[in-house]
Amino acid sequence: xxxxxxxxxxxxxxxxxxxxxxxxAPGLLAAGGRxxxxxxxxxxRHGIFPWYSERQxxxxxxxxxxxxxxxxxxxxxxxxxKTLRRFIDTPGCEIRFDTAFDQVIDACASMPREGxxxxxxxxxxxxxxxxxxxxxxxxxxxxxxxxxLVGGLYCVSIGRxxxxxxxxxxxxxxxxxxxxxxxxxxxxxxxxxxxxxxNTRHLASLGAFEVPRELFERMLTLGLGGGDIRDWSYxxxxxxxxxLAD
Numbered sequence: 567x568x569x570x571x572x573x574x575x576x577x578x579x580x581x582x583x584x585x586x587x588x589x590x591a592p593g594l595l596a597a598g599g600r601x602x603x604x605x606x607x608x609x610x611r612h613g614i615f616p617w618y619s620e621r622q623x624x625x626x627x628x629x630x631x632x633x634x635x636x637x638x639x640x641x642x643x644x645x646x647x648k649t650l651r652r653f654i655d656t657p658g659c660e661i662r663f664d665t666a667f668d669q670v671i672d673a674c675a676s677m678p679r680e681g682x683x684x685x686x687x688x689x690x691x692x693x694x695x696x697x698x699x700x701x702x703x704x705x706x707x708x709x710x711x712x713x714x715l716v717g718g719l720y721c722v723s724i725g726r727x728x729x730x731x732x733x734x735x736x737x738x739x740x741x742x743x744x745x746x747x748x749x750x751x752x753x754x755x756x757x758x759x760x761x762x763x764x765n766t767r768h769l770a771s772l773g774a775f776e777v778p779r780e781l782f783e784r785m786l787t788l789g790l791g792g793g794d795i796r797d798w799s800y801x802x803x804x805x806x807x808x809x810l811a812d
Contacts, residue, residue, distance in 0.1 A: 570596040572626075578605075578614055581628040581779060593629030600624065601694035603701055610722055610729060613779070613786050615763060620688050630779035633762040633769060635730070637752040641773035642808060649739045650746055651810055654802070658712040661747040661800045667699050670706040670718045674732035687732060695720070695731075704731075705798050707748045709740045716740040719748065721760075723798070727789030728752055729761040745772065750804040755795050759785045 570579045576599075584595040595614060599605055601624060609615060609626060618625040642650075653659045675687035698704045703724065709717040717740020719733040728748070733741035752760060761782075762774045777785070 569594065572596050572598045574599060574602075578609060578612060578626060581613060581783070584628045584630065584779075587630060593627045594625060595628045596626040597623045599626075601690060603694075603698055603703075606694065606698055607703070607724070610724055611786075611790060613761075613783055615729070616691065617686055617763075618688065619686065624690075627763075628779065629764060631765075631776035632779055632782040633765045633774050633776055634782060634785065635749075635760040635762050635769065635772065635774040637749045637757060637760065639773040639775070640746075640749045640808075641771070642746070642810075643771075646739065646742055646746070647810055650743065650805070650808070653709075653743055654805055654810070660710045661744070661802075662708045662710055663798050663800050664699075664705050666708055666715050666718075667704070667706040667720065668696065669715055670708060670720050670734070671695060671699075671732075673715075673718070673734040673736075674720060677732075677734050698722070707744045707751075707800075709735075709743045709747075711737070711740075718744045721748065723795055725790040725794060726755065726757050726792030727759070727761070727786060728757050730763070742772070746808065747800060747804070750807045751800060753807040754801075754804050756792070757795075758789050761786075 572578060578596055584593050585591050601616060614626050614628045616624050617627050671692055675692055695704050704720060704722050706720045707718055708715055716737040717735040719741060720731050722729040735741035762769050765776055
């Protein structure tokens with residue numbers, strides 16, 4: 567299949583034209599353009615995301631299958647359950663949203679994706695998502711202990727759809743705590759699915775699984791059909807949705 571090149575005036579092609587699973591670049595849909603807010607909004611609304619390295623053009627992806635985590639499918643292991651209870655009950659331990667976005671995305675950019683060397687969050691992407699964060703579309707979920715940022719993640723939110731981007735941890739399980747908080751938040755706000763983009767063992771261990779692109783796009787339509795989540799703040803009462811008691 568032919569790679570589609572785009573410019574500022576040309577829209578992204580239909581996702582059905584992405585490279586097939588048996589190709590050398592499964593899911594690669596298009597190349598070119600800029601990471602403007604308008605382009606990112608267009609891409610995510612169609613289940614497309616950027617992923618590329620420095621000295622490459624912007625590469626746009628729509629993998630098939632797609633890794634997803636419905637909040638109700640989240641697996642809470644016995645050890646993580648104990649970790650969360652300890653975190654919740656310990657003074658100085660807190661979940662915050664959007665208070666240190668720049669620190670979170672910088673920390674995520676310094677960590678490689680599972681099974682890969684080097685970072686995939688290039689400087690141009692950091693700049694673009696910071697702008698998108700200020701526009702209200704990108705959010706950070708932060709794990710704080712004694713006023714120290716020890717882990718977290720950032721995600722995109724459109725309608726009732728949440729797209730997980732990247733996580734980091736400076737202490738054991740700090741990123742899992744942040745993801746657990748995001749799952750609890752999504753349950754409260756009736757988010758049908760968290761997009762995880764690509765398959766990793768870590769996400770699979772937490773309940774994420776692959777679905778065909780066609781099914782993912784139906785999930786996407788459902789999520790986009792709801793109104794935007796207006797209050798991106800964390801209430802400790804959200805933890806109750808995880809059923810942390812034995």
